[in-house]
Amino acid sequence: MTGNLLGVASTRKQVSIPKLRSVRLPVRASLLAVAFLGIGACEPTLPDPVNEHSADFNSAYRRGLDLLERYRLREAQREFERCILLDPQASQGYWQLGRVQLVQGRIADGIARLHKALDLDPSLGAARELILETYLGRGREALEEGHYDEAREHFANALATDSTGYEPLYQSAITAIWRQDDGAAEAFLTRAVARHPEVLELRWHLQQVRAMSHQGDADGFPDHIARRGRLPGHFVEVAATLGVDKMDGGRSSAWADFDDDGDLDLAVLGHPELAYYR
Incomplete structure (x- = not known):
């Protein structure tokens, strides 16, 4: 599956996908x-x-x-x-x-x-x-090589074959983001959420795309660090504020909608107790 949508979208104007035969x-x-x-x-x-x-x-x-x-x-x-x-x-x-x-x-x-x-x-x-699967495979190949118009065509054919499938809708949305067509991305994700409401990832992606469309800066996503008056690229320690600093050694973490409210929550496993933020 395509990687984190936030990461993809926030860097889409700065980086390009490597065009390597090893990817192909x-x-x-x-x-x-x-x-x-x-x-x-x-x-x-x-x-x-x-x-x-x-x-x-x-x-x-x-x-x-x-x-x-x-x-x-x-x-x-x-x-x-x-x-x-x-x-x-x-x-x-x-x-x-x-x-x-x-x-x-x-x-x-x-x-x-x-x-x-x-x-x-x-x-x-x-x-x-x-x-x-043939259309999806060719679309993923084109997307990885940065051929976004070609990828859109293949995923459109996939949608013509399966108009409600998770993968055709999701990949079409990702392609639209890379093509900087946030309206199309939102439309695809809205259809995907309606058809697959149990997939939290789709709802979260839809929220991020709407943020890109309506609240973002020139690159799509709001720059939260700059809004707080700090230099872009600097991390800020917020664990104590969020209540997730209860351990002397973290073991693992996971994002999921633990309370089923539609937003991602954070659980951090460590010693001596579990930290939870929602």
Whole structure:
């Protein structure tokens, strides 16, 4: 998941995301893993050959699956293309050919085949999930490389696939923040909170975006240190004031909405007692 929204937004005009190949490779690797391995558990059962397909279709389909499992992609591609020629109305051929093309890096072709499979069989949820994960993966890759318009396009496609999903809405909001479109970010987060009210993080992010839009300085967020008349960048000791200095050695801390009032609270674990601030 994208990192702390406050940190991202408050520095968006000062820093850029590193454009390193080492950033790019893990995203692509995970995308290929989704296409090749991640959907295995959702593999559709081959229909009864007596009732649904010819023996030639079933034979080509099984050969294609075997070749795909052994990563012989060109040969698997030919078998699934043969399935489509034998029965253009069967979703299975398009579904498996789409998987092969994604692994080959032919993203647009793979997505088109998966959409065709869905058109023929709207109940093929695994195809929809793979389309969604492909768009999300490409969007994250573009976002990490600083290609914000490209990321927006991929996340828009993800939203078209799943208009209420947490990840498409959240990533669209993050992209809008990087594009300095706080209005769009607020709209995406408002939709996300309405659909996923149990996720405290979304509500907190929405508060920060509204602060950027309506109360912020030139960089979006108010400079609380400057407001108090101190030099920016200096830390101020407030533990005693907040009542969280009750220990001689801190062990860990956590932010959460412990009292369920919609705001983040702080719990600090140490010796001899637990400190709590809300």
